[in-house]
Amino acid sequence: xxxxENVAYSYGGGELxxxxxxxxxxxxxxxxxxxxxxxxxxxxxxxxxxxLPTSGHVTxxxxxxxxxxxxxxxxxRRRVGVVHQNCQFLDHLPLAxxxxxxxxxxxxxxxxxxxxxxxxWVGLRHLADALPPSLxxxxxxxxxxxxxxxxxxxxxxxxxxxxxxxxxxxxxxLTLLVELNRMGKTIVIATHDxxxxxxxxxxxxxxxxxxxxxxxxxxxxxx
Amino acid sequence: MMKQxxxxxxxxxxxxxxxxxxxxxTAWLTSFTAGAMTFLAVFALALSLAAGRMADRWSEALARTxxxxxxAPPEQLDLQTRVVLDVLxxxxxxxxxxxxxDEEQRKLLEPWFGPDLPVEALPIPRLIELTEASDxxxxxxxxxRLAAEAPGAVxxxxxxWRRPLVSAAGRLRLLxxxxxxxxGGTMAAMITLAANAALAANAQVIEVLRLxxxxxxxxxxxxxxxxxxxxxGGALAGALAGxxxxxxxxSAEAAGGFLTGLxxxxxxxxxxxxxxxxxxxxxxxxxxxxxxxxLRELT
Numbered sequence: 001x002x003x004x005e006n007v008a009y010s011y012g013g014g015e016l017x018x019x020x021x022x023x024x025x026x027x028x029x030x031x032x033x034x035x036x037x038x039x040x041x042x043x044x045x046x047x048x049x050x051x052l053p054t055s056g057h058v059t060x061x062x063x064x065x066x067x068x069x070x071x072x073x074x075x076x077r078r079r080v081g082v083v084h085q086n087c088q089f090l091d092h093l094p095l096a097x098x099x100x101x102x103x104x105x106x107x108x109x110x111x112x113x114x115x116x117x118x119x120x121w122v123g124l125r126h127l128a129d130a131l132p133p134s135l136x137x138x139x140x141x142x143x144x145x146x147x148x149x150x151x152x153x154x155x156x157x158x159x160x161x162x163x164x165x166x167x168x169x170x171x172x173x174l175t176l177l178v179e180l181n182r183m184g185k186t187i188v189i190a191t192h193d194x195x196x197x198x199x200x201x202x203x204x205x206x207x208x209x210x211x212x213x214x215x216x217x218x219x220x221x222x223x
Numbered sequence: 224m225m226k227q228x229x230x231x232x233x234x235x236x237x238x239x240x241x242x243x244x245x246x247x248x249t250a251w252l253t254s255f256t257a258g259a260m261t262f263l264a265v266f267a268l269a270l271s272l273a274a275g276r277m278a279d280r281w282s283e284a285l286a287r288t289x290x291x292x293x294x295a296p297p298e299q300l301d302l303q304t305r306v307v308l309d310v311l312x313x314x315x316x317x318x319x320x321x322x323x324x325d326e327e328q329r330k331l332l333e334p335w336f337g338p339d340l341p342v343e344a345l346p347i348p349r350l351i352e353l354t355e356a357s358d359x360x361x362x363x364x365x366x367x368r369l370a371a372e373a374p375g376a377v378x379x380x381x382x383x384w385r386r387p388l389v390s391a392a393g394r395l396r397l398l399x400x401x402x403x404x405x406x407g408g409t410m411a412a413m414i415t416l417a418a419n420a421a422l423a424a425n426a427q428v429i430e431v432l433r434l435x436x437x438x439x440x441x442x443x444x445x446x447x448x449x450x451x452x453x454x455x456g457g458a459l460a461g462a463l464a465g466x467x468x469x470x471x472x473x474s475a476e477a478a479g480g481f482l483t484g485l486x487x488x489x490x491x492x493x494x495x496x497x498x499x500x501x502x503x504x505x506x507x508x509x510x511x512x513x514x515x516x517x518l519r520e521l522t
Contacts, residue, residue: 070438070439071438071439071440074433074436074437074438074439075436076436077433077434077435077436078435078436082434088427088430088431088434089431090242090244090428090431091244092244092245093241093242097241101242101431101432101435102435102436104239104242105242105432105435105436105437105438105441106436147435151436
């Protein structure tokens with residue numbers, strides 16, 4: 001689905017990631033952990049072609065990212081849902097229009113029933129007409145998740161999705177991501193919240209990757 | 224393809240239009256710039272057309288007339304006049320020729336010497352006005368014949384002062400056209416700046432759209448359509464204001480002189496209406512280019 005082959009990424013003269021080789025199998029659940037600035041966000045951006053590797057090869061859905069045209073990158077992003085810690089919205093549009101934005105830009109039909117079900121699933125149906133600036137942190141994260149899954153993507157990448165949330169809300173979001181994984185989605189969550197990882201491992205077979213010294217390694221029982 | 228483009232521009236995509244936040248200072252800046260520039264362009268167009276008409280008029284009117292001036296002692300003047308008229312009547316390419324009367328000569332001199340000039344008592348050269356036929360006459364041959372048969376007669380075919388006048392009018396026309404080009408270029412620059420400002424102000428919108436899989440063409444279209452329609456609206460208002468301004472200029476009968484021609488005639492009134500279309504095309508091209516450059520700066 002997404003694979004890295006001896007990938008390195010440099011920024012500002014320094015190497016941020018080095019010798020990364022791994023494969024995200026379909027339906028897998030990965031946590032990516034490491035200290036702040038270790039390169040977790042960079043790794044995720046390489047996964048959806050927001051960044052291009054300095055060396056090595058990143059393959060997304062059997063296509064090497066460097067061979068993708070700009071339109072093909074856009075097409076690829078429709079198959080990858082992304083949730084950021086500070087998720088951004090179009091503040092002048094109501095929540096429902098923001099959630100359906102991926103369908104809008106792809107010129108696909110918005111089915112009101114499906115949208116209603118999705119908003120109910122993330123617990124935001126009553127806020128369909130609310131503008132993003134009026135939403136709380138937890139509501140914004142769940143709205144971002146709804147937006148990320150509305151195109152039925154094969155992969156969901158979450159970058160510190162619980163960074164601004166309390167524990168109860170973090171668990172609620174984690175539950176949604178676990179449910180998505182059970183539906184067959186590949187999930188990658190970048191986080192440094194070890195409690196969240198422990199909680200997730202009780203519910204799903206998750207692999208934990210750790211970035212240390214610019215390289216990614218499988219984390220052991222020390223978590 | 225052009226039809227498709229126009230249809231897409233006019234009908235638009237309601238959803239795509241909504242993704243860019245409305246208004247902002249760039250909205251009125253674009254409309255105002257397009258309006259002001261089109262207003263100026265209407266006058267430049269009027270100037271250019273007037274200069275063109277003037278050049279044609281001068282060129283045609285002066286090219287078809289010439290003057291023979293006879294300077295001779297008073298006792299020979301009538302004789303030489305008759306000889307010159309005989310020569311002219313037998314010259315191929317001369318349609319007609321006639322000697323100006325004393326009254327006509329007095330009127331010619333009136334601006335300098337007043338109405339009471341005793342023309343008949345003064346040694347003023349006799350003037351013969353000739354009109355050439357459409358195939359023209361041999362000026363050099365006529366000069367030689369006049370020199371042989373009426374030594375006091377000199378042919379003046381107006382070339383000396385007609386050329387600079389026609390050339391000046393031609394340059395004025397060129398100046399008008401260059402003004403239109405400069406106005407178009409300035410408008411393109413201003414709209415590019417406004418579009419860049421709008422794109423920069425909407426960086427978050429662009430980031431979100433790219434994140435959810437919007438193509439560059441989709442994002443660009445949302446901006447381009449908005450700017451094109453704003454420019455079209457502003458330019459329409461500017462063109463109408465300019466046309467009203469031109470229509471209010473003094474009429475030919477009232478003022479006389481160069482200003483009389485500064486306006487549009489007949490179907491020429493339709494020409495200013497092309498300016499908003501050109502302004503919209505300029506805005507379309509400028510915004511599209513600005514959007515594409517900006518989007519390509521992003522990964």
